[in-house]
Amino acid sequence: MPDIAWQKLGDYLQETQVLGSIHSTLYWDQNTSMPINGAKWRGDQLSFLARSLHARQSSERFEELLHEAKDEFQRNYGLKPLVSKEFNEKKRNLELLTQELHRQKRLDPDLITQLATAQTNGYSLWQQARRENDFQCFAPALRYLISLRQEQAKQLDEPRSCWETLAQPFEPDLTIQRLNELFTPLRKRLPELISKYCLAKDINQQKWDLEEKSQQDLCERLLQEWGRNPQVTSIARSPHPFSITLGPQDFRLTTRVVRGQPLSCFLATAHEWGHSLYEQGLPSQSHQWFAWPLGQATSMAVHESQSLFWENRVARSRAFSYRFWKYFAEAGAPLTCGHDLWRAMNPLTPGLNRVEADELSYGLHILIRTELEIAFLEEGLEVNDIPSEWNKKYKELLGVVPSNDSEGCLQDVHWSEGSFGYFPSYLIGHLISAQLSEAMIEGLANDGVQGEDPIGECITNASESKLLSWLRREVHHYGRQLNAEQLVEKVTKKPLSSRAFLTYLENKLEQMTSTP
């Protein structure tokens, strides 16, 4: 059974991926090295690449190659009674490629160019607007991006609403109805928890900071203990931390140092490293599938579940603070015991900023953004009304009001790049992380890890490699074989819900506020 057509299709995909990864490299450079005035030309480069990518992904040649590979697949497997792993993987690859081809073919190349330009432009105006606290300077660009995205959803012509259509690349198969099922319990319970555990207690957090160099050293120690291999991972600084994969052996992440927030860089490092570990665990390595859909991340919520696991379940855990506090103290932090660091890692104070939010209030930041996105994409919310709606929702859900738009609705980059439908992934990621952690606890116990809290046990003993092994074995290697909810159900034997997350939160809050 020769697989000539399969190989040819693979070569084509490989070249598409080469082109796509060039686009990613330019994005990395833009955020880590490019001088600000390079933005216009960079926009031309990105727009050229977006056009070329779209042309490749919607070309007759691609359609032909895909068609031939399907025929060959039919010939080779059609009569076989046994359904093998290889069969399933190939079948899924072909399905995903067919879906992607149809999507790309429906899009007008002019729209691709317009979008690329509008994104570069939107990003640069958003930067200015945020700097100058002037929402009006960004509003026309946002309005234009919304109209282009609405047009895109129309062209894609899927049996979904506009917002749902745009959310597909991030969260395949997600519907607004399902989102409501998942989020409604949170919208009710999170504010109750906040008022019980935060507003009721007077937490006098001591103000302190750490030298930039010390923060860097702590981050380096963290990644070293978590098994970073510098031959395949690079680290740089950027205004917003992110993680990105530029080749099968080329993983990058960025952090930033925020003055007055000595743990920001450390937690961002943990978070971005979690993203990177997922990418590093995808089936690209063993199966040479960097170019095939199956080798890719299945959804941004699963991605977030991995980053949040390492940030919240590990770095923000009590066990971790008890192990690491002395390094912080050596670096100059005014800490006298592990508990001090644990409290500092979990401030439990609802604030205005999503990125710096704790686990408890984080979800509310997402609910607000999700509701607003759906409103301006589908329900006619005017762009000019976003700031006041934003502030109203913050007052209602978090009890705080931004004093200006820079710390309000201008704080996030996503909308400036026309990324609508992305935000819920962050919160679904919390739910997935919690539910996977429950399964991990069982799994580790079966693997022979002792104690009531096997995750904490591994952290205490500096054997986080056991946590990673479990994730590699149970979660990472599927790639896009399963979508997010299928993956969760496969691993945890239960449908995804908000239960595990709320249980985890309540336990942690109880522990946190009752220990001395």
Added chain:
Amino acid sequence: MPDIAWQKLGDYLQETQVLGSIHSTLYWDQNTSMPINGAKWRGDQLSFLARSLHARQSSERFEELLHEAKDEFQRNYGLKPLVSKEFNEKKRNLELLTQELHRQKRLDPDLITQLATAQTNGYSLWQQARRENDFQCFAPALRYLISLRQEQAKQLDEPRSCWETLAQPFEPDLTIQRLNELFTPLRKRLPELISKYCLAKDINQQKWDLEEKSQQDLCERLLQEWGRNPQVTSIARSPHPFSITLGPQDFRLTTRVVRGQPLSCFLATAHEWGHSLYEQGLPSQSHQWFAWPLGQATSMAVHESQSLFWENRVARSRAFSYRFWKYFAEAGAPLTCGHDLWRAMNPLTPGLNRVEADELSYGLHILIRTELEIAFLEEGLEVNDIPSEWNKKYKELLGVVPSNDSEGCLQDVHWSEGSFGYFPSYLIGHLISAQLSEAMIEGLANDGVQGEDPIGECITNASESKLLSWLRREVHHYGRQLNAEQLVEKVTKKPLSSRAFLTYLENKLEQMTSTP
């Protein structure tokens, strides 16, 4: 007189330049951020871009557009008696484009791909060979690169020798005969100067070093005083300092800190900044000609003349040391006066390393490489014999012998990337810098700068901006309107020779060794 065809050709060139600058961005990233195991995939990316670039530069569409633009040019200007600046510029652009098209069309696309792969491979093997001091590990890759380049020269089929053909992209119109005319006086005179001024004197340079952070601060101060605008320039670290332009408003440079060589980073910064100033002064800005040949650097020797001017004529001058020594002393350097720094800036000790060489011995490093290149490309020198030939020539010309190949013939990156014909540009750059400086001295005097040494005067008064203005006005803005020798003759009213350089050297050496 509409110039529709001209505009269309411009649009095409613009897109070619977008693609070319993407290639450069990947090169930048490779040297500043990429983890080492990213090399293979990066090679695939660069090879894909090289292929795409070659396809664009040799396409029928390009030929057609060029043809139409020429016709239009004939129609619009053919009957005009007056030869305007615009006429000259357009004519030159068309000539250069025609030449480039013919070159690209003669090259087999397969060769382009093979070369791109061989370059990536050669670079990575060279890194290993140098690390492990094992020339044999690099030798087969070098042999292969030589054969591919020889094949390239054959395909280009120019009325020049193999080495000359390969040197054209760096030094248009250069011949080996002309090279001999320029270099022969140096081959004779430089060793005489070395034995007179260096070997005869016992110069006991004090050993000292500076903290990395202090070196960084000194470099920052330097560039700030030399008018750096951070909105258009970025700085990073790389194993080998370089300067590169990634867009009309996007200039990058790298430096490195070498332990035990406290001035290395500082002088590299001055050098790379000189390159960048030339690029920043090219006519791309005012004429929107980033995409046209005329907006580009005319030759690597002219490029080097600019970097060497800022490194040697300015940063290594007495005036500069007298002004800057106190900052070095504040940073911890054991200096008690300007003269101390001046001596440290000009060690006058022939060594094994080209990059760290002083002005006096630098030329000899180049002579050796040039002779070897011509020998292995044209005269049958076997790759295996390069190390012994290298060492023999070092003994003869510099009186030193490398103790191993890593500090000998493996020290430079150029050959590992198949860049043959590049080295002479460095030395021609010294000659051009010296000859332009003589003209600058006259020019500054006419501009009203007082004193016997107007360049030193400007440096003493921290008005290097006057030097830059002169270079902008007299040198930079020509772009490729004139080739290197034409440019020198235009500015200095004399043909290029080694006289100015030797005169400058002898004066400086005399001054240096006679002052207390």
